[in-house]
Amino acid sequence: MDHLKEKTLSSTPLYKGKVIDVSLQEVELPDGKKSKREIVNHPGAVAVIAKTAENKIVFVRQYRKPLERTIVEIPAGKLEKGEKPEVTARRELLEETGYTCENMEHIISFYTSPGFADELVHLYYASGLKAGPQQAEEDEFLDVLELTVEEAEKLEKSQEIYDAKTSYALLYLKIQQK
């Protein structure tokens, strides 16, 4: 696909943060003209569909500062440096919800915002859950909810569930039920 490639002419770091790095790249377009690309680098993340013995799905309600509101999502979190996604998935499920699981199966991975960011989300399916105490990180505050798929779809209609990975998860679960 070399006829579409954008060559990097220069890259200017704009910000190096705790979660994201931001840079401005000057690129050469396929027709030889120049343009600029604003790029956010992110360590990647996991998200977990966790189904209880009662056939409920585990969600967390969390304040999302970029949105200035709470939303309800499936448990998720960032990869630590060098951490394998499955390890992150088990760690985040435990931290956010208190659940450990027997099986953690990879479903799919996808980029969330390929136009400006390289965040890759790895989606897992956890089964054989065992409940325990929530172990949220110091700066993380959340409510745990256990909902049927139908209850979750109502929260999606009212835009309390409002993010791509969780809406993907609901469609995925819907297909499993059919």
Place this chain on the structure above:
Amino acid sequence: MDHLKEKTLSSTPLYKGKVIDVSLQEVELPDGKKSKREIVNHPGAVAVIAKTAENKIVFVRQYRKPLERTIVEIPAGKLEKGEKPEVTARRELLEETGYTCENMEHIISFYTSPGFADELVHLYYASGLKAGPQQAEEDEFLDVLELTVEEAEKLEKSQEIYDAKTSYALLYLKIQQK
């Protein structure tokens, strides 16, 4: 949900760009402690599931600089200032693929990366397509592909289709077929 709210203590603009703005916010957590949040503001975007009379779905292959590779996605693009999402959807479908459509139906909207960005994607379903010449923007180079859902699923397995909105669209189409 006030028990989860993070109050803004200060906001430092880090970058104001063409597509994104980046800021660092100091917040007060629900327990009174302080933390920092890195926030990317984005104008929002649309994505379009477009089905041809031959029951094929229209995709575009595009170089995504943050990923340093091409991926295959459903047509998509950013909202211009003050532009209604349905107008953006019709404009982007025309610019990227040359298609105009009779019906442009809103399916769902979702945040792509609520942990660090406020990008909201509005997903539409276009039917009654009429082909015409592609009218890509100056700095946009792309190939148009028309694929069955099954063909697209193969590209998803090989990670040529590799982004959240397009994977969501494929599940959505799969459910329609059932």
